[in-house]
Amino acid sequence: MALIIVLSVMNGFQKEVRDKMLSVLSHAEVLSIGAPIPDWQKTAAELKKQQPEIIGAAPFLRGQGLLTSGTNVRGVQLNGIDPETESQVSDVAKNMKIGRLSDLKPGEFKIILGTDLARMLGVIPGEKVNVMVPQGQFTPAGTMPRMRQFTVAGVFNSGHYEFDSAMSFINLTDAEKLMRTQTPGGIRLKLSNMQDAPRVAAELNNQMPPGLLATDWSRQNRTWFAAVQVEKRMMGIILFLIVLVGAFGLVSSLVMTVNSKRSDIAILRTQGATRGSIMRIFMVQGAFIGTAGVLIGVGVGLLIACNVGSIVGAIEQLFGVQFLPKEIYFISAMPSDPRASDVIPIAVFSFLLALAATVYPSWRAANIQPAEALRYE
Incomplete structure (x- = not known):
């Protein structure tokens, strides 16, 4: 969501200034x-x-x-x-x-x-x-x-x-x-x-x-366009760290789930469940969480990105501030230009990162020894 909103605003800013220049x-x-x-x-x-x-x-x-x-x-x-x-x-x-x-x-x-x-x-x-x-x-x-x-x-x-x-x-x-x-x-x-x-x-x-x-x-206007492009690239890299934080959160969540379900996993293993089936259970759970998160993030990000001008205008009017003084930023309204070339890679990489985050917890779950897990049960 953060990536989609920020990159859409930067795309809109670049497009708006370019169109005004070419007018x-x-x-x-x-x-x-x-x-x-x-x-x-x-x-x-x-x-x-x-x-x-x-x-x-x-x-x-x-x-x-x-x-x-x-x-x-x-x-x-x-x-x-x-x-x-x-x-x-x-x-x-x-x-x-x-x-x-x-x-x-x-x-x-x-x-x-x-x-x-x-x-x-x-x-x-x-x-x-x-x-x-x-x-x-x-x-x-x-x-x-x-x-x-x-x-x-x-x-x-x-x-x-x-x-x-x-x-x-x-x-x-x-x-x-x-x-x-x-x-x-x-x-x-x-x-x-x-x-x-x-x-x-x-x-x-x-x-x-x-x-x-x-x-x-x-x-x-080479200098201006080059500066905006570099800024967009760096903002994308910085904000992608938010996605990494989300992936680490998914790892922590699945590790805690594995720890709380040790006895259940051990019982499944004693009943004939293989390590591969145990890994698949937790990978499917992680993939479901990642898919839900990506869909919600993309949906909310596009919703805000398509209405960011109205949202910022309402905030400026409510608090009496101006986020974009035209003497500095050339334009006075917050533009937005969501592009499929940005949204699709963001969604795909976020999902793959969420999927990769399930590997370690799933591996830990598959390597639980039934005898040790049920020793004190």
């Missing part, structure tokens, strides 16, 4: 690291011919900047996008809480902010923010950072705190003017199956000309 990020990206992309449509068409798994493509230009509003200053990631094609590679348009992605018209210098970023800056749609980028411009007073005033056109909410607090979107044409470039910085790609992204990116790197680099969502 803003793309499955794969082709980056310009030297060679410009003057005609991204032609490049995207060639990529689709090379990899039929690609079902969507959109240009982008990414950079860092500072947003200021009054006395509030926040560092952000500026994403120049094409509103017409962005919906092919991400769910930003679906995550809009105020405004629409199509409001980012070229030449109007409008910007869309994450919900937490808008709150930190203290702005609402229709108000102005100053955008400062590190690409400097030369003035009589020296090199000065480039600055432009943008109008807040909308607010999006991906549910991922890191994105909602430090990400913004502007029109690709406005981004090129702001960053003094004439071509996109890369192409965002969407695949029919996001799990194929590492393979597709590797194959594209072997096929594309120098100056272009393909990367995928797993490499962009």
